[in-house]
Amino acid sequence: MSTAGQQAERCAECGGQSLTRLRMTLGDGLPVVFVSCHTCEGKAWFRAEGDGSALTREDVIARSGRRDRKA
Ligand SMILES: [Zn+2]
Structure with a gap:
């Protein structure tokens, strides 16, 4: 019953369906799908993974910021 990988069939902003999806990992190790319209x-x-819920831009920035600690 997982919905992972089926997020964002359409752009939330304009409803466009021409989207680029990129699997990536945030600085704190969270696997995410980045969608660009x-x-x-x-x-x-x-x-x-998990519930496939959306992350806010602030959430992404906060998580990515930890990358600075990587030596
Ligand atoms: Zn759009």
């Missing part, structure tokens, strides 16, 4: 350049992030 070709039409309006809107960006969104979703958890790649």
Whole structure:
């Protein structure tokens, strides 16, 4: 019953379906799917595992910031 990987069939901003999906890992190790819209350049992030819920931009920035600790 997992919905992971099926996030964002359409852009939340403009409803466009021309999206780029990139699997990536945030600085704190959280696997996410980064979605970028070709039409309006809107960006969104979703958890790649678990409930597939969306992350806010602030959440992503906060998590990515930990990358600074990597030596
Ligand atoms: Zn869009």
